[in-house]
Amino acid sequence: MHIGIAPPIVIAHPAVRADWELGAGIAELTAIARTADRLGYHHLTCSEHVAVPTDVAVERGGTYWDPLATLGFLAAQTTGIRLATQVLVLGYHHPLAIAKRYGTLDVVSGGRLVLGLGVGSLREEFDLLGAHFDDRGARADDALAALRASLSQPRPEYHGTFYDFDGVVVEPHAVQPRVPLWIGGRTLRSLRRAATLGDGWVPFGLSLDESCVLLAKVDLPEGFEVVLSAGAPLDPIGSRDSVARALERRRDAGTTVVSATLASTSAAHYCEQLEALRLLGNELGLSFRTATEDRIRP
Template sequence: MRVGLVTPVVAQPPGHCAWEPEAGIEEIARIAETADRLGYHHVTCSEHVAVPAEAAERRGGAYWDPLATLGYLAARTSRIRLATQVLVLGYHHPLAIAKRYGTLDRVSGGRLTLGLGVGSLEEEFDLLGASFAGRGARADDALAALRAALSRRAPEYRGPHYGFSGMIVEPHAVQEHVPLWIGGRTARSLRRALTADGWVPFGIPLRTLAEMLADADLPPGFDVVLAPSRPLDPIGDPDAAGAALTRLREAGATIAGVRLASSSPAHHCEQLAALRDLADPHGLTFEEKR
């Protein structure tokens, strides 16, 4: 099981570390550089344009823009993957994603992973002039259109909601097959993910997740990205951190997306190193240190 980092600061849900609201891009980059050096699989950045005040009480109000943030981190790192977790498909035309994030794939040397979701904040859809009703069907069509468009200079697609031909998208992604992960918390999101490359569920008990995965016909190479229920503290409680990761692997995770408890950016980097030291006894996979 590989290990990726749910990047601090870029999203600040309830329970975030006390130092995060005052941190900036240098602190984010320092942590990403450390994760890159230690061989972590990916860093993340999610998308919200504007969160309703009431919703911010439940999910936080700080969300850094993923394209700008990951573009900066691409220049500060060399091998760690850059994962959107997640972009909301209904907020964008598929060719807009293909162009903007294909450019990110180009400037990062082919390190993009596109995490995608249907979205759930009706107020945000309304703000952006996007249709909330029928968003699932539109997302399915957008996903198919995006797969047809990524990595293609002259993409062609015709579906029920999106269609294009005779258009040039340059630059485009340099990976022949950009990994697409689907986020969600329903059986429908898993079915949608099975048309892509991975599933990033949230808010589902591990036992239920394990049952859902056991009932699914997972294709070879399909990624299941699971997160511990709370931030890990590998320095203060390595046994609990290791046990949490073991539970993820036993539930079917191929990648763990972890949050770390920390008192400062420097402490967060120390936690990254301490978690890597747990690799051997707990079946974790990291790239070789540099």
């Protein structure tokens, strides 16, 4: 089981935001990303919302750093950690726009892109952007198939229900032969979509038990990633035993990648927590990247 981080600062979600994040910015985020990279963590994430209605922001938060700009900057500050969108809303983008923009990110990062993708649920944002909401599931399925046909191809071709293109050149394109697609969601339909069209499932808003109930209903393909949250923010310095139990429970449930948030009082403390979690992960037999793996990336 690998472990990655959902870093602070880039999302100001009321449920997990620490007070120190309000005055923090790119310098603190860079220090955290470099530390996670040096310690061999699997990935770091950045989510997407363009414009959150003020009443919704009370519950979900209103700060969401743009993932392309953020991950592009962090690509230049790191060498091996994967850069994961968690998640892009498929309905907000044409598949070729994703292929071009994030294919370029894959190039400049040396093949470190993970595309987390979701159908989306915030109707107000769809309406604001002029995106289709009522048939967004069917459109997302078609977009996923179009992306799979396009991401690593200089001359993509696809003929589907909503997206149809050929005779075009998209350069640069992703350098990974198969960019990992992690599909977000919290329903059985999202899991089936992930198992059919993606490479992993990254649920949100579900407990471990609820995730396991859904996972038991679907036959997953070989190599499929089950990417589960570590739950409440982890405190490996102050609550080492409870963190160990949380990670062991997820490993026993078949999780292949954990995406963790960490309790912290400052950026420096966050980096100390990363150090402590790496030591604990070593004892538990979790997988961390090595310098050799960094050197053999595409």
